[in-house]
């Protein structure tokens with residue numbers, strides 16, 4: 001069975017490709033930087049990537065506000081040529097019938113014989129590397145429009161393990177899988193865990209959604225995408241994103257990693 005993994009150099013894609021290969025699957029890694037290159041926005045690259053693929057880990061093209069019209073002809077053609085199963089990376093905050101990723105959920109559920117929509121909460125890996133939140137933590141101040149709302153941050157490794165289980169299961173996968181970490185934390189809580197693990201103080205400064213949009217734009221994000229992301233902060237502030245799910249334990253057989261686990265693993269041990 002050939003599994004096509006898009007976003008194969010990204011946060012979840014490379015972890016999923018590694019897990020599938022370890023499990024013995026025939027994996028094809030696809031990204032613009034892979035060889036041969038794969039670009040959702042370049043139809044000339046599609047046929048070679050999808051040739052013989054029965055399963056797909058689907059990450060829509062990043063920073064494309066309306067990906068469904070880009071993806072629809074590619075998926076329809078691939079299904080005619082034998083694609084059966086698609087695990088789509090969406091987000092816990094995105095519901096069917098909404099624009100953008102919501103429309104992609106509808107597309108996959110309506111086009112593919114064995115669809116599964118993976119809806120992770122915010123990645124714990126946002127607290128590491130080059131993400132704006134991570135840079136804020138290292139600088140001592142995290143700015144969000146989440147107020148005291150809470151988020152069940154989820155480890156990208158746990159998301160990958162769930163995706164791999166859904167792709168490899170002999171039975172058709174669950175169509176809608178919300179994936180979370182073990183507990184919902186406010187950004188005040190995150191700063192406290194960061195301070196405990198690293199020994200360096202960080203604080204959370206709440207701002208309004210419009211002020212957050214302006215910060216994201218100032219950081220280089222396109223205005224329409226910045227408004228969407230800051231709007232999600234508003235959902236967190238309203239309390240709608242605090243719920244946890246049992247998907248990691250149920251589908252992988254092990255408990256999800258906490259924020260503290262991931263930070264301890266990634267950060268140098270305090271002397």
Ligand SMILES: NC(=O)c1ccc[n+]([C@@H]2O[C@H](COP(=O)([O-])OP(=O)(O)OC[C@H]3O[C@@H](n4cnc5c(N)ncnc54)[C@H](OP(=O)(O)O)[C@@H]3O)[C@@H](O)[C@H]2O)c1
Nearest residue numbers: 007008009010011031032033039040061090091121122123
């Ligand atoms: N971060 C979160 O908290 C969170 C939470 C829930 C859901 N999500 C979802 O996760 C997704 C993004 O994940 P990420 O930020 O972690 O991604 P990422 O690590 O930045 O990876 C992006 C990947 O996409 C590839 N890529 C970029 N443009 C492409 C194109 N036009 N065609 C084909 N491949 C392309 C990149 O490789 P090349 O540059 O080589 O092409 C790379 O492999 C989004 O859909 C977001 O909604 C994120």
